[in-house]
Amino acid sequence: MKLKRICKVCLLVLLLLNVTGCWDQKGLDRQVFVIGIGLDKAKENGKINVTYLIANPEVGTSQTGGATDEPALMTVTMRASDFISMRNNANSVVAREISYDLLNVIFVSEELAQEEDFMRFLYTSEKDREIKRDVILAVTKEKVQDFFAKNKPLFLKRPHKYYENMIQRGVEIGIIPKSELHHFFRVTEEDANLFLSIYATAQMPTKENKYRVNENDELAGELKVEGQTNTGQFLGSAVFLEGKMIGTMTGVETRIAMLLHDAIPVRDVLTVFPDPFHENYQLTVRLIQQKKTTVELDLKAKPPRIHVTLPLTIDVLTDPSMENPVENKKKIEEIRRAFEKLMEREAMSLVRSTQEEFKAEPFGWSLHARKEFRTLKEYMDFDWMKTYPDMKVEIDVELRFGKFGRQPKTPSYEGIRD
């Protein structure tokens, strides 16, 4: 009986050995964590230049009090066939095992993204166990290698926090799209829609800032920013069709596309519209999407028709013409009419440009169309992508007024100047 018990205990202790995971045992101190991967075109066919952005785990942790002499990150660029083999290639200079567990974002240079072959390289990520489908895909204007070299974020020293926060905030205010690999694969495989990916650069514009109503109505790299701040800009989106980049959209266009898409929530949008009472000024408004965009389709008509209703609540937050619209129902009506018209015009011009330039849509309307068909075959035969450019699209913006700033009334301009 005693012997039996001893045997059992031995067996249990032996079982403990399994807990280490045997062959897949990994020590935290024996790994380095890649935060971002950059993909650039290589001169040779079938090769790409892969850049690793490796974070130093010791920087900014409470254990060391945030004080180490070592830099917060390092970059490694090498030519590789894909980013799985790169894991071993990089070990010629990196001392530890390379882990993709904390991989946050994959950057691709515009040059490579425009290649037909780009998709072949990106689909590698579906094969690797550690690359999750929630990794963000972003396009840089310059080579990613240069982007990483130039972009030295201030304050947010830990690079994974910087990229995470930068992207999260950008998506919240709707100047960049949320471009997870998951959506990239889905949209690419569905083969009916455009996929929008984050557009970023660390190149500052050299030429003078041109006049624009909304400062966000621009691509990264065109917006002049001065001062000692981060050099990286995340603004606007790269447009992918069938896994290949075919164009760009500005920050404002991206935002409109996201508002028109009913599955993407945009939480915190501040935007400006020309003041209907004074041509020199603009009103700042906050757009809140409280109800979902509704899409009505008439696919039997020739050409097929799409009617989109976009219900928005707006807070008018400034009043530079000092006209005090709050007090006057007529003026409010005027603002509403002016804004609705303006937004419809802007949205329509975006729709038109997708119809003419890209020949596909990023608004997810094809998903609504699916409900109109009984079987997949009928849907495929309809060929959404082919019919979309000829469709008649109508957009109705329905505005409701919310707040008018903390202090709704302003003194009248004439009254003060008197």
Place this chain on the structure above:
Amino acid sequence: MKQTEGKIGIREYVAILLLALGTKLTDDTPSLLYGTAKNSAWISMLLIGILTVVPILFLLKVFSVHRNKNLHELNLHLFGKVFGNIVSLGMLAFGFSALVLDSATYVNIISNIYFTKTPPIAIYIIMGIVCGYGAKRGIQHIGSAAWITLSYLKVTLALALFVAFTKGNSKFLFPLWGPGTKEIVKTAASKMSIFADFYFIGIIAPVVNSFKEFKKGTFIAFSFVLVEITIAIIIYVMLFDFTSIEVISYPFHEAILYISIGFLKNVESIFLPFWLIAAFIRFSFYLYMVLVLFGGIFKIKEYEYLVPVMVVLIVFLGTSPQFATYTVPYLREQLLMILSPIFFLLPCFMWLIAKVRGDFKNEVKKDM
């Protein structure tokens, strides 16, 4: 230690079935449906459910008059000694191949997605030892293990599915009829044997406390599992869309790799251990059933001594196919295809024979 003929209650019985069948939604069973039924796989699943009611009803009817017999004894009784043994042997062959292929699938999942550097045979051996031990302990222990862990496993599963649901888009389910009603029905008919386990549970029928509990438990487990798998299939489509879902081999694992709960990323490490426990219980149960059937056919009373042999055989067969990633799902699909008509017809046939033999009349008389 001789296997005592202990009984299990409805609680344990239902728990075993829920775990053994419920884990199906986490392996490649959904993928088998997506291949042909695409985004309407869930309709196929419901159809399968409706179709499965027929053999279950017949089987229960037959068992209602032979309360103390297990499946093998019933076969002997109905088909005679020679044919009965042949039928049981056939069932053993199917059950054993299903066990080998299913366990190979699980080892595949673990070695492809979680422990990429560990040789599959090592995973297989560990699984074999654990499940072999479980099976050796007998149905009572499997039952109580299942009952103890049931709530944890189902809660974590529900959590994973719920989070996946919030990330999904319900419009992916349309067009509602997917590849067309014909394809949906065809898929349902050919993959009906997903629930063939309900035939094999006849093996443990006499172990359940009373026939009433057996009957009730079967129906509870059946409806729960059907709803569970259908919901999971719907959620996978909502998450991945019909084009991607065809490429994905193990949607559940792809889903838990993708989702994050709030600030928690890499949540698959939360779900993995629970899933593993469910898998262990499932295969312990399968192994137990195969052993009982084997012991019954070859008249081996102390079948727990067969455990090591059986485990070695399973590990050996399970690791033998080359290109396991492709051959195992293929073989599994073939097996399901062959098993489907058998699963549907055999219980009806059994009922018919029982009717002809007048077993039911006796029952009625006895009741009176």
